[in-house]
Amino acid sequence: xxxxxxxxxxxxxxxxxxxxxxxxxxxxxxxxxxxxxxxxxxxxxxxxxxxxxxxxxxxxxxxxxxxxxxxxxxxxxxxxxxxxxxxxxxxxxxxxxxxxxxxxxxxxxxxxxxxxxxxxxxxxxxxxxxxxxxxxxxxxxxxxxxxxxxxxxxxxxxxxxxxxxxxxxxxxxxxxxxxxxxxxxxxxxxxxxxxxxxxxxxxxxxxxxxxxxxxxxxxxxxxxxxxxxxxxxxxxxxxxxxxxxxxxxxxxxxxxxxxxxxxxxxxxxxxxxxxxxxxxxxxxxxxxxxxxxxxxxxxxxxxxxxxxxxxx
Amino acid sequence: xxxxxxxxxxxxxxxxxxxxxxxxxxxxxxxxxxxxxxxxxxxxxxxxxxxxxxxxxxxxxxxxxxxxxxxxxxxxxxxxxxxxxxxxxxxxxxxxxxxxxxxxxxxxxxxxxxxxxxxxxxxxxxxxxxxxxxxxxxxxxxxxxxxxxxxxxxxxxxxxxxxxxxxxxxxxxxxxxxxxxxxxxxxxxxxxxxxxxxxxxxxxxxxxxxxxxxxxxxxxxxxxxxxxxxxxxxxxxxxxxxxxxxxxxxxxxxxxxxxxxxxxxxxxxxxxx
Numbered sequence: 001x002x003x004x005x006x007x008x009x010x011x012x013x014x015x016x017x018x019x020x021x022x023x024x025x026x027x028x029x030x031x032x033x034x035x036x037x038x039x040x041x042x043x044x045x046x047x048x049x050x051x052x053x054x055x056x057x058x059x060x061x062x063x064x065x066x067x068x069x070x071x072x073x074x075x076x077x078x079x080x081x082x083x084x085x086x087x088x089x090x091x092x093x094x095x096x097x098x099x100x101x102x103x104x105x106x107x108x109x110x111x112x113x114x115x116x117x118x119x120x121x122x123x124x125x126x127x128x129x130x131x132x133x134x135x136x137x138x139x140x141x142x143x144x145x146x147x148x149x150x151x152x153x154x155x156x157x158x159x160x161x162x163x164x165x166x167x168x169x170x171x172x173x174x175x176x177x178x179x180x181x182x183x184x185x186x187x188x189x190x191x192x193x194x195x196x197x198x199x200x201x202x203x204x205x206x207x208x209x210x211x212x213x214x215x216x217x218x219x220x221x222x223x224x225x226x227x228x229x230x231x232x233x234x235x236x237x238x239x240x241x242x243x244x245x246x247x248x249x250x251x252x253x254x255x256x257x258x259x260x261x262x263x264x265x266x267x268x269x270x271x272x273x274x275x276x277x278x279x280x281x282x283x284x285x286x287x288x289x290x291x292x293x294x295x296x297x298x299x300x301x302x303x304x305x306x307x308x309x310x311x312x
Numbered sequence: 313x314x315x316x317x318x319x320x321x322x323x324x325x326x327x328x329x330x331x332x333x334x335x336x337x338x339x340x341x342x343x344x345x346x347x348x349x350x351x352x353x354x355x356x357x358x359x360x361x362x363x364x365x366x367x368x369x370x371x372x373x374x375x376x377x378x379x380x381x382x383x384x385x386x387x388x389x390x391x392x393x394x395x396x397x398x399x400x401x402x403x404x405x406x407x408x409x410x411x412x413x414x415x416x417x418x419x420x421x422x423x424x425x426x427x428x429x430x431x432x433x434x435x436x437x438x439x440x441x442x443x444x445x446x447x448x449x450x451x452x453x454x455x456x457x458x459x460x461x462x463x464x465x466x467x468x469x470x471x472x473x474x475x476x477x478x479x480x481x482x483x484x485x486x487x488x489x490x491x492x493x494x495x496x497x498x499x500x501x502x503x504x505x506x507x508x509x510x511x512x513x514x515x516x517x518x519x520x521x522x523x524x525x526x527x528x529x530x531x532x533x534x535x536x537x538x539x540x541x542x543x544x545x546x547x548x549x550x551x552x553x554x555x556x557x558x559x560x561x562x563x564x565x566x567x568x569x570x571x572x573x574x575x576x577x578x579x580x581x582x583x584x585x
Binding site for chain 2: 026047055061066069089096
């Protein structure tokens with residue numbers, strides 16, 4: 001297994017290992033090879049590196065054409081350039097056609113784009129992709145999970161959207177932890193006062209909040225949701241069933257992502273209060289940690305929101 | 313195939329395309345008729361295909377990037393033997409019909425290599441197919457028919473760049489250069505209609521032909537196949553609505569349905585053998 005650190009290197013490492021395993025995979029890049037930390041992949045396998053120029057719509061179309069021949073293309077770029085600039089191509093030529101194209105969208109969230117600012121931070125991708133039938137949405141929390149998510153995506157038939165941030169996110173999962181096919185991994189199980197559900201790179205903050213709450217006598221369960229809008233949410237419902245308060249935390253707009261998904265599960269299955277911690281406005285440039293804290297993702301704020309919802 | 317036989321087939325599929333629009337009471341007859349000779353020549357002479365095995369992995373690929381012209385494609389697939397049994401009434405655009413308003417690769421029509429209809433995407437998708445042929449060591453060609461109006465879509469030129477950059481000389485793009493788009497002429501819309509100059513400027517091997525002359529279409533493909541190194545553009549001068557006196561060069565027929573009187577004219581001008 002190739003060595004990697006963070007979600008971007010993990011993506012490139014998994015793609016490399018898939019080639020070694022004999023899979024007919026390709027990296028389709030709209031001048032994003034460097035940003036995807038995939039230069040070694042391109043140098044090692046020049047035929048598997050499909051350069052499309054700074055042209056995301058073209059990259060998605062090229063991948064769709066390739067997929068009709070049995071190839072498994074992974075389009076790697078920034079999440080918003082894929083889902084917004086090339087959104088129609090993703091919808092019509094991959095979703096509607098149900099072709100075997102995989103998308104790896106990085107710079108997701110304010111912390112994903114951090115110092116680059118709003119033009120390179122994307123908090124709308126999940127709202128769009130979750131409205132596309134046939135797409136599966138995988139939201140790995142760190143590099144170890146991303147590596148496994150890419151490997152899983154290659155096995156899944158049909159379109160897959162992988163969401164990643166900057167590549168500098170903290171590593172939370174051990175290397176040997178599986179990518180949960182249940183769509184949920186419970187990270188802390190201190191009790192049922194509340195269930196805090198996290199998706200993506202805010203997981204370390206959610207776990208820290210759970211620890212802080214425990215010290216205050218509020219015992220919560222903290223879990224990572226790694227598959228959004230999946231076919232089988234039974235395990236997620238099982239975890240939600242033990243509480244009267246669910247708090248969702250995501251580096252995405254408050255509409256269309258984890259909070260919307262969990263609200264839907266709650267209203268359709270077992271009504272429970274759902275409080276959403278997410279972005280409600282465009283963010284700004286800044287180092288990831290300070291920016292995340294400012295946008296409400298500090299462990300202290302997450303803990304405070306949970307305590308307030310519980311009336312404590 | 314002999315020229316006279318190809319011309320006869322082109323006439324036949326023109327009639328069938330207009331018939332399905334007349335019966336279905338909706339569709340784009342003008343854009344269908346302008347590319348009829350290209351589609352017929354590809355399916356009955358140029359392309360290496362097997363209607364009994366539409367998904368044959370070594371087949372030549374075809375994309376109708378101007379998907380709204382699909383009645384001519386449906387009619388040609390039917391004449392070529394893809395539909396079994398042969399379709400008598402297409403029920404174009406009707407609820408439950410396999411013949412969707414724009415072509416779908418999963419609606420049940422055999423031989424549709426790619427869903428189209430959203431303009432501008434055919435070249436980039438074709439480039440993907442052509443790239444896959446190269447890396448899979450296959451010798452099939454990918455043929456794309458674009459409208460001249462859809463060349464206004466930016467993604468078209470993204471695909472043109474990519475195909476040139478990757479040296480996809482197994483990609484052949486026909487531009488159905490009828491000079492019209494939905495509202496008015498290409499010249500009115502963007503001030504010029506210099507398709508060949510544009511493709512040459514992007515480094516493509518470019519030819520200009522009469523898109524209603526099946527001999528010229530065949531010859532242009534042969535020249536393209538003998539010219540390695542770059543993708544190929546064949547700019548086809550065409551007439552929108554070609555083949556029907558009341559439709560030719562009349563943009564009212566971009567989308568429309570013949571009246572009973574016009575249907576009678578259609579039967580006279582295109583019907584019979």
